[in-house]
Every structure is written in structure tokens, then in C-alpha cells.
Amino acid sequence: MITVEGLTKTYGGFRAVDDVSFVAQPGRVTGFLGPNGAGKTTTMRIMVGLTPPTQGRVTIGGHAYQDIPNPGRHVGVLLDASAQHAGRTGREVLTIGARTMGLPDSRVDEILEMVSLTPAEAKRRVRNYSLGMRQRLGVAHALLGDPSVLILDEPANGLDPAGIRWMRGLLKGYADRGGTVLLSSHLLHEVEQIADEMILIGRGRIVAQGDKKTLLSGQAASSLVTSLDNDALARALTAAGHSASPAGEGLRVDCETAEVGRAALAAGVVLTDLRSGAAGLEDLFLELTADTQREGHPAAATAQGGAA
Amino acid sequence: MSTTTPPVQPAAPSGALDISSTPRVPFGRLVRVEVRKSLDTRAGRWFAGSIVALCLAIVLITAFAAPDAAQDLGFFLSVSGATLGYFLPILLILMVTSEWSQRTGLVTFTLEPHRARVVGAKFCAGLLLGLGLIVLAFAIGALGNVIAGGAWDVETGTLVNGVIVANLIGIVLGFAIGMLLMNSPAAIVAYFIYTLVLPIAVGILGAFQEWFADLAPWIEFNTAQASLFEGDAVPTGEELGQLLVSGFIWLVVPFAVGLWRLLRAEPK
Numbered sequence: 012m013i014t015v016e017g018l019t020k021t022y023g024g025f026r027a028v029d030d031v032s033f034v035a036q037p038g039r040v041t042g043f044l045g046p047n048g049a050g051k052t053t054t055m056r057i058m059v060g061l062t063p064p065t066q067g068r069v070t071i072g073g074h075a076y077q078d079i080p081n082p083g084r085h086v087g088v089l090l091d092a093s094a095q096h097a098g099r100t101g102r103e104v105l106t107i108g109a110r111t112m113g114l115p116d117s118r119v120d121e122i123l124e125m126v127s128l129t130p131a132e133a134k135r136r137v138r139n140y141s142l143g144m145r146q147r148l149g150v151a152h153a154l155l156g157d158p159s160v161l162i163l164d165e166p167a168n169g170l171d172p173a174g175i176r177w178m179r180g181l182l183k184g185y186a187d188r189g190g191t192v193l194l195s196s197h198l199l200h201e202v203e204q205i206a207d208e209m210i211l212i213g214r215g216r217i218v219a220q221g222d223k224k225t226l227l228s229g230q231a232a233s234s235l236v237t238s239l240d241n242d243a244l245a246r247a248l249t250a251a252g253h254s255a256s257p258a259g260e261g262l263r264v265d266c267e268t269a270e271v272g273r274a275a276l277a278a279g280v281v282l283t284d285l286r287s288g289a290a291g292l293e294d295l296f297l298e299l300t301a302d303t304q305r306e307g308h309p310a311a312a313t314a315q316g317g318a319a
Numbered sequence: 320m321s322t323t324t325p326p327v328q329p330a331a332p333s334g335a336l337d338i339s340s341t342p343r344v345p346f347g348r349l350v351r352v353e354v355r356k357s358l359d360t361r362a363g364r365w366f367a368g369s370i371v372a373l374c375l376a377i378v379l380i381t382a383f384a385a386p387d388a389a390q391d392l393g394f395f396l397s398v399s400g401a402t403l404g405y406f407l408p409i410l411l412i413l414m415v416t417s418e419w420s421q422r423t424g425l426v427t428f429t430l431e432p433h434r435a436r437v438v439g440a441k442f443c444a445g446l447l448l449g450l451g452l453i454v455l456a457f458a459i460g461a462l463g464n465v466i467a468g469g470a471w472d473v474e475t476g477t478l479v480n481g482v483i484v485a486n487l488i489g490i491v492l493g494f495a496i497g498m499l500l501m502n503s504p505a506a507i508v509a510y511f512i513y514t515l516v517l518p519i520a521v522g523i524l525g526a527f528q529e530w531f532a533d534l535a536p537w538i539e540f541n542t543a544q545a546s547l548f549e550g551d552a553v554p555t556g557e558e559l560g561q562l563l564v565s566g567f568i569w570l571v572v573p574f575a576v577g578l579w580r581l582l583r584a585e586p587k
């Protein structure tokens with residue numbers, strides 16, 4: 012379990028992390044989601060003691076990271092897969108980790124196999140690794156000590172589709188066996204399918220948290236409908252007290268799909284398409300972090316951008 | 320993809336981590352890992368190998384070139400030891416700075432968050448490597464003497480002050496510069512300025528200003544160290560004082576400030 016309490020980190024006058032609190036539960040995958048520069052990496056760096064917090068604290072399984080003896084055996088960390096000595100072979104990188112943690116060298120072979128790095132690839136120098144291979148090596152390093160808590164910053168970064176699916180399975184399996192998994196991403200669809208719980212962060216502040224259902228429950232109902240006579244349907248819906256507006260081929264209505272169907276039935280209009288138009292997580296995410304984005308581009312959110 | 324799945328240690332229902340049965344990483348293990356890290360890259364092995372090769376080359380050249388009368392074991396040991404002394408600090412610099420320049424500190428300080436222990440282990444690893452190289456340099460010096468057929472005379476002062484103490488100072492110096500600058504090229508340049516440019520500048524200044532020539536050994540460590548290389552002559556009280564004062568300025572202060580910086584820096 013990872014507990015973050017009132018975490019704040021300021022650089023000069025700039026608040027990179029602003030009063031962040033959340034809990035990552037064991038047995039669950041917690042997704043830490045936010046646009047670029049939101050403060051995800053900074054929060055994770057504070058968790059493992061690389062950056063001192065300005066305020067607040069983090070405990071992992073009840074302990075400050077510094078108080079965990081041989082922390083590699085308890086907490087697997089991947090912060091930046093490219094932060095490895097370019098001149099070391101992949102195997103050597105893992106061997107150093109294994110030696111530090113006091114693991115037998117056979118563990119290195121085990122873990123290489125688990126992340127699908129072949130013996131030939133393991134002999135290559137990290138400088139010659141592809142982005143995805145580096146990422147696999149980083150994940151391998153995090154898993155090396157068989158930890159029960161995983162802290163992974165953008166673990167899917169650079170992985171091919173098969174790799175992403177493999178990663179999903181791996182992390183799910185970890186959580187199912189009682190492990191705590193915290194992973195960050197700026198890509199919603201990456202996290203959406205795997206995370207049981209999501210923490211949305213924008214410009215250092217948590218803007219929403221909860222599981223997918225909870226996050227979406229606050230959303231206003233909305234339907235998209237297309238019929239053989241949209242005008243008649245619109246009149247019927249308006250008469251029933253809903254507001255309908257043209258959207259593409261059809262109409263957008265501010266009520267449940269059932270209400271639309273009922274109105275159509277009463278008015279005798281033939282429907283050709285009817286579905287929920289509720290904003291998905293993506294829209295929610297963009298909406299919640301909107302003030303951290305420039306011109307609505309999630310990728311352009313840097314804190315230096317000032318108030319939007 | 321592999322189907323191997325690791326057993327996750329079952330976390331207590333409360334999510335608490337049971338750390339009672341995990342001992343912390345023993346210091347000796349940290350030292351062994353640091354020794355390994357300094358030699359496990361091509362660059363690291365080449366650098367250490369080149370130092371040894373250079374000692375060998377210079378000893379062989381002197382064995383054939385220097386006048387026979389000057390050649391005895393002490394002479395060869397100091398030639399070999401002085402060559403080592405130039406480059407050994409760079410090995411120490413790289414041990415420290417690669418954590419930052421190559422960004423491995425991110426992993427190193429995550430696996431052992433008590434940075435002071437990592438620094439201590441690195442320093443011990445550097446001492447071990449340095450002592451190993453000193454022994455090799457001795458062997459090379461002795462080999463040179465065999466080739467030149469020189470006398471087996473050696474003054475204890477040469478051995479202890481000129482080779483061992485001087486090289487130990489170099490080890491501490493390299494380590495201090497590495498911690499202070501945390502950047503490989505900058506630290507190496509700083510080292511060469513310190514060891515090559517500074518003594519020349521001080522020498523020139525001293526040639527023009529007598530008062531500065533008197534002051535120099537008190538404030539310039541290289542100049543003060545000259546008293547270490549005078550055979551069996553034990554440094555006088557004044558020379559010892561100069562060593563201590565200039566050593567404090569150039570060794571203790573950078574080491575302390577560097578350590579302070581390193582313990583606080585954010586590895587990025």
C-alpha cells in the first residue's frame with residue numbers, strides 16, 4: 012500500500028506538486044494519469060526518496076522509503092528506463108541490481124526471460140538498445156527483487172502493441188496476487204483498460220480520483236440519435252421536456268437513451284441509430300485537466316504556460 | 320511472451336510491508352558492487368588498463384634512456400608511481416561522476432537510499448582499486464629495475480611519501496572533485512587545471528614576487544607536496560604545516576562541500 016499525504020513540492024515559486032493525497036491499495040492497479048508536466052514523475056521521485064518533498068509525506072506499506080531495508084526486495088521502481096550506463100550490457104545492468112539486492116545470478120536469467128529479452132539481446136550494450144528494449148530492461152530491473160509494491164513511471168512508453176498487452180497482463184497478475192501497482196501515464200487509453208483505480212492529476216493538483224464508474228457517474232446523461240425524420244423526433248423530444256440539438260446526421264439529446272426511444276415510439280418515428288452520448292473518460296480527463304492545457308492540447312500542458 | 324510468474328509476497332491485509340526479516344544491504348556488498356561497476360564497462364576497463372600500460376611504457380623508456388648511475392629500484396618505483404599518480408584521480412572522478420553523467424544514480428540511490436552508505440562504499444571501492452594499481456605500479460617499477468640491472472636500493476621516504484601517500488592524496492582528491500562537480504568532463508578539466516596549470520601559474524607568480532613564493536606552499540597543494548618527493552628527507556615541521564594548511568584548502572574543503580552537495584542533489 013502506498014499512502015501519499017498532503018504532498019507538496021515547490022521549485023522556487025513554482026508548485027510542481029500541490030497538496031497531493033491518495034492511496035494505492037494492495038491488490039489493485041492504480042493509474043496515475045495527467046498531462047505532460049502535471050507532476051507525476053516528481054511525485055514518484057519523492058516516493059522513493061530521490062527528491063525531498065517541501066511538505067507532506069509518503070509511506071509505503073507503513074514505512075518511509077528510507078526506512079525500508081534493502082528496498083529493492085520490497086518496492087520495484089522504474090522511473091526512467093534510459094537512465095542506465097550506455098556502456099553496460101543489459102545483463103550487466105541486471106547483475107549489478109541482483110548483486111546489490113543479494114540475489115543469485117540465476118535470477119537475472121529468470122527475469123530476462125520474463126520480459127522476453129533474448130540472451131543475445133542481453134549481451135548487447137544498452138546504448139544499442141531500442142526504446143522498447145530499454146523499457147523491458149527497466150521493467151525487468153523493477154521486478155528483479157520480487158517486490159510486492161511496484162512504482163512504474165510510464166512503463167508502456169515505447170512498447171509495441173504486443174508488449175503493451177503483455178505489460179497489462181503482467182501488472183494485472185501482480186495485483187491479483189496481492190501486489191500494489193502504481194503506474195503513471197499521460198495516455199488515458201493505456202491506463203483505462205488496466206487500472207482499477209485512477210488518480211487524475213493536472214498541474215500538480217489532483218483533479219479527480221476513483222474507479223472508472225465513480226469517475227463517470229457525475230457525468231450528465233446524453234444520447235445520440237438518428238432517425239428517418241429528425242425534425243419530428245426533435246419536436247417530440249422538446250415537447251417531452253428534453254433539449255435536442257442537431258449533431259452530425261442526427262441529434263444530441265440531454266437524456267437517457269430510454270427516454271429518446273419512448274419519445275420516438277410515441278411520435279411514431281423510425282430510429283436508425285440510438286446510443287449513449289455521454290462523455291467518455293477521455294472527455295472527462297480533458298475537461299478536468301483543461302486549465303492545465305494550452306488551447307485544449309493535452310500534450311502542450313506545461314506549467315510555465317501560465318493560467319489558461 | 321514468457322508465462323513465468325513470480326510469486327508476490329502476500330501483503331498483510333492492512334497493506335503493511337513486513338520488513339522485519341529483511342536485513343539492510345551489507346556494506347561489503349555495496350563495496351563489491353562499486354568495484355564491479357568501475358570495471359564492467361569497456362571504458363572503465365580500458366581506462367584502468369591504459370594507466371597500467373602507460374606506467375609500463377614510461378618505465379621501459381626510462382630503463383633504456385636514463386643514465387645508468389641514476390637507476391635503482393627507488394628511481395623506478397617513483398617513475399611508475401608518479402605516472403600512476405597523474406591518472407589515478409581520474410579513475411576516482413569517473414567512479415563518482417558516472418552516476419550523474421550516465422544517470423545511473425537514479426537506480427543506485429533507489430536501491431540504497433542512504434546515500435552516505437553509497438558514498439562510503441564508493442570511496443572504499445576506490446581505495447581498493449587504487450591500492451591494487453599501486454601494487455601493480457610497484458611490480459612494473461621492479462620490472463624496470465630488473466631490465467636496467469639497477470641496484471635494489473630504495474629509500475623508505477620515496478616509497479612511503481612519494482608513491483603511497485601521494486597516490487592516496489590523489490585518490491581523495493579525485494573523489495572530492497567528482498563529488499563537487501558531478502559531471503565527468505567538467506571534473507576532468509578541473510583536475511588538469513588543478514594539477515597542471517595551477518602549479519605553473521603559482522611558479523610564475525612566485526618568480527616575480529618573493530612574498531608569493533614564500534606563501535605558495537601554504538596555499539597551493541601541489542607546491543606543498545614537493546616535500547613528499549625528497550627521498551628519505553622527512554618533511555620538516557614547517558613543510559608538514561604547509562601540507563596540512565594547503566591540504567585543508569584543496570582536499571578537505573572540496574571533499575566536505577562535495578559530500579554536502581552530493582547528499583542533497585536530485586539525481587535526474
Ligand SMILES: Nc1ncnc2c1ncn2[C@@H]1O[C@H](COP(=O)(O)OP(=O)(O)OP(=O)(O)O)[C@@H](O)[C@H]1O
Nearest residue numbers: 022027045046047048049050051052053054197314
Ligand atoms: N528540478 C526542477 N526544477 C524546476 N522545475 C522542475 C524540476 N523538476 C521538475 N520540475 C517541473 O515540475 C513539473 C512537473 O514535472 P514532472 O516531471 O513531474 O511531470 P510529469 O507529470 O511526469 O510529466 P510527463 O508526463 O511529461 O512525464 C514540470 O513543470 C517540471 O518542469
Ligand SMILES: [Mg+2]
Nearest residue numbers: 051052053164
Ligand atoms: Mg514524467
